Amino acid sequence: MKTTRRAFGVLTAALLASTAFAADDKVTLRLSTPASETDQRSIALAEVFGPAIADFATYEPHYNSSLIAQGAELESIASGDLEMSITSAQELAQFFPEFSIFATGYVHQDAAHQVAVFNAPLMDSFKNTVESELDVKLLSVMYLGRRHVNLRQSKDELTVTTPADLAGVNLRMPGTDAWQFLGKALGANPTPMAFTEVYTALQTGSVDGQDNPLPTVVDAKFYEVTKQIALTSHLVDLNYIALSKSTWDGLSADQQATLQAAADAAAEVARQAQLAKEDDLVAFLTEKGLDIYEPDLAAFRSHVQEQYVGTDFAASWPEGVLADINALGN
Numbered sequence: 548m549k550t551t552r553r554a555f556g557v558l559t560a561a562l563l564a565s566t567a568f569a570a571d572d573k574v575t576l577r578l579s580t581p582a583s584e585t586d587q588r589s590i591a592l593a594e595v596f597g598p599a600i601a602d603f604a605t606y607e608p609h610y611n612s613s614l615i616a617q618g619a620e621l622e623s624i625a626s627g628d629l630e631m632s633i634t635s636a637q638e639l640a641q642f643f644p645e646f647s648i649f650a651t652g653y654v655h656q657d658a659a660h661q662v663a664v665f666n667a668p669l670m671d672s673f674k675n676t677v678e679s680e681l682d683v684k685l686l687s688v689m690y691l692g693r694r695h696v697n698l699r700q701s702k703d704e705l706t707v708t709t710p711a712d713l714a715g716v717n718l719r720m721p722g723t724d725a726w727q728f729l730g731k732a733l734g735a736n737p738t739p740m741a742f743t744e745v746y747t748a749l750q751t752g753s754v755d756g757q758d759n760p761l762p763t764v765v766d767a768k769f770y771e772v773t774k775q776i777a778l779t780s781h782l783v784d785l786n787y788i789a790l791s792k793s794t795w796d797g798l799s800a801d802q803q804a805t806l807q808a809a810a811d812a813a814a815e816v817a818r819q820a821q822l823a824k825e826d827d828l829v830a831f832l833t834e835k836g837l838d839i840y841e842p843d844l845a846a847f848r849s850h851v852q853e854q855y856v857g858t859d860f861a862a863s864w865p866e867g868v869l870a871d872i873n874a875l876g877n
C-alpha cells in the first residue's frame with residue numbers, strides 16, 4: 548500500500564514535470580539560443596518580454612546553446628521539446644528553401660527595411676507555411692546587424708579589397724546551406740562551425756576568420772583573437788522570435804495580444820540597442836588594435852548578387868517577391 552502510494556506520488560510528480568504548465572498554471576516558455584546572456588537580443592527579451600508576460604507565463608531563457616544545439620531549435624519546437632528560439636532565415640531555409648531570399652547577400656538594406664518586409668503582406672505566405680508545417684509562429688523580426696569579414700590576418704598580411712582577395716581564406720560560417728553559399732559568394736572558402744566554437748577556432752588558427760556584426764564581435768570577444776575587419780556589410784542580418792504555435796494556441800486572446808506586444812517591444816528595444824552599438828564600436832575595436840576599413844563595396848555587391856543568379860535558391864523564391872522586397876527599401 549505504502550509502495551503503491553509512493554509510486555503514485557512519483558508518477559504524479561513526473562506528469563507535472565512533463566507538462567509545460569507549472570503548479571501556478573503559468574505556461575513556461577523555454578527559449579534556447581546560441582547567443583550569450585549579454586547579447587542585446589537576450590537582454591531585451593529578459594528585461595522587456597519576460598516581465599510583460601509574467602502574469603500568465605514564465606520566460607526561461609537558456610544561453611550559449613546550453614539547452615539545444617545551434618540549428619536544432621526549430622525541430623525541437625516542432626516536436627514539442629522547446630517553446631521558443633531566436634531563429635534565422637537560414638535555419639528556416641533548411642525546411643522551406645524560399646526563406647533563402649531573406650538570407651541572400653545585399654537584399655535587406657537596413658533595420659527599418661527588415662521591419663517593413665516582415666510586416667508586409669508578402670510575408671503572410673512565408674509565416675503561414677512555417678505555422679502550418681512546422682508548428683512555429685514567427686512573432687517579430689530582430690535586428691542582428693551588418694555582417695562583416697573579421698580575420699586573424701593583419702591588414703598588412705592581407706588587405707581585402709575585392710572578393711578575389713578572399714580566395715583560399717577559411718571563413719567560418721554557420722552550418723546551413725544558405726550560410727555556406729553566402730561564404731562562397733563572398734569569394735572565401737566557407738567552413739561550417741557552431742557559434743560557440745568560433746572563439747577557440749580563431750584562437751588556434753583552425754579558421755582564418757568569421758563573419759558577424761560588430762556587436763557580436765565584441766560580445767563574443769572575437770576581437771581578442773583577430774586583427775582586422777573588412778566592412779563588407781554583405782548581409783543586414785535578422786532573426787525572428789519564434790514561438791511554438793501549439794503554445795500560442797493554448798493562450799487566451801488577451802494573453803496572445805499581450806505576448807505579441809511584448810515580443811514587438813523587445814525586438815524594438817534590441818534593435819535600437821544593436822544600432823547604437825554598431826555606431827559606437829568602431830572606436831572601441833580600433834582602440835583594441837584592429838584595422839577596420841571599407842573594401843570595394845560595389846565589387847562585393849555585384850559579385851555576391853551574380854552568384855545567386857540561376858541557383859536553386861533563386862528558383863525557390865516566389866515570383867515577384869524580390870521586386871516587392873526591393874520596393875520596400877530606399
Ligand code: KDO
Binds near residue numbers: 580582586633634786
Ligand atoms: C552565427 O552563428 O554566426 C550567428 O550570428 C548566426 C545568427 O543567426 C544567430 O543565431 C547568432 O549567431 C547567435 O544568436 C549568436 O549571436
